[in-house]
Amino acid sequence: MSGIDTLPPLRQVIDDHGIAAKKSLGQNFLLDLNLTAKIARLAGDLSQCDVLEIGPGPGGLTRGLLAEGARRVLAIEKDSRCMPALAEIADAYPGKLEVINGDALDVDPLAHLTPPIRIAANLPYNVGTELLIRWLTPQEWPPFWSSLTLMFQKEVAERIVAQPGSKAYGRLALLAQWRTDARIVLHLPPEAFSPPPKVHSAVVHLTALPEPKYPADPKKLEQVVARAFNQRRKMLRAALKGMAPDIEDRLLASGIQPTDRAETVSLEQFCALSRNLSAG
Template identity: 55%
Template sequence: MCLSDLPPLRDVIARHGLSAKKSLGQNFLTDGNLLDRIARVPGPLEGRTVYEVGPGPGGLTRALLKAGANVIAVERDSRALPALAELAAAAGEGRLRVVDADALGIDEEELVGRGAHVVSNLPYNIGTALLTRWLASPVWPPWWASLTLMLQKEVAERVVARPDTSAYGRLAVLCQWRSSARIAFEVNRNAFVPPPKVTSAVVHLTPGDMPPDVDVKQLERLTAAAFGQRRKMLRASLKAMPGALAALESCGIDSARRAETLSVAEFTSVARLLSAK
């Protein structure tokens, strides 16, 4: 059997008795055209390594393999492993490696090496945590060449949000400091089995240039304090953070402003001074 001989994904799901588990944040995609569209977002994948988290019954995995990628997939739901084993056999030539593990405990660089593309319909309950971890790497450029991720639309909007908007916050600052980010397209809830309660969106991120001399942990502490009380002026939200108010003054930033009015560049300027102390 080869990839073109595989039965429809819905038949695979039914034959293996698979159902999406809410506790694992699962929602399966079965629309082949949509899955192919997601696989096209990173660009040509022929011969490239792709890292996928939570493949489930393997719908997106199929699309990635059809696009010529070599896929390393991490799946913690043992119920899906037989279906993925069938897919690996159909792909042949060792093109699909399935790792039975929790993605939150994986050392991705050790597993997939550098230069891999991440393409994943991320489980909703760990999507933001994984994205933040991949962006907060102490080593930059990171191990990944691009991130193409299905996220809740609300989270996707936070990734690309601009200052002076309600969606702008810690995630926007981190994403836009370290990467170029865009929403590739939205996905209607009815495309999933079962349909989630929210609309989803596919985001695409590519690493930016080596960031200025800013400690990522310092930036995370700064934005946590600033946005933790986002309705307050910075002089109030940052008063407990040593050196923060002096850094604001040195950067020419009025401490009467609120966090959501500061640009990414302003946040990194303050964090740079704090990192130098």
């Protein structure tokens, strides 16, 4: 019998330990263990991986990850009320689960994990995007993780996978798609959670590429993309005019019309423009 079968239902765990979700912590608990097991499976083969989980709450996804055979799980939880519930899971899976009561923004997971590492989490809504950007912008690439399987509000998930020409297309799409293969693998309605959020949710799976899809200096690319989308209604010749006195020529040399707007420009074109500007 696996450890997950010896543990009580999540609603009982929440009642027993008094850990109703707190809005201030961005908590919406996923209580259906069939769904948490499905998300764990979407993270891929975990048997040879350590897994980092952020915001486990009462441990629904934690149980899924362990039941799916994760070599080891590091769970970082800010809410101290959840510690007894997570300790019960650790007891059911001896030596497989380490829990840290702290802020994920302040913890160095590499001090606790051995590669290969996958990250899987139902991220707290209030820090999800910030954590994703951190994971996508390390000083060196490839990163310490091989894949990310993350729950977001549906709107954020759509921004990650958006294509040129859509309203959702912007800095987050370019950042994610430059260095990863990103796709939405699961949609979840509000009623799947307790308490139900006001929005739909989606799980995004991002696989780290060995190197970026197109060559570009990360800082220059971020600078170009930030300027372009900070004034996304402007033509690029106006939005980027401070970057070079001959910006129109550089745009043309990169396959971009000076009258184009940021939301119509592809990742490949942004990388070409970044290389052109880096060349001086």
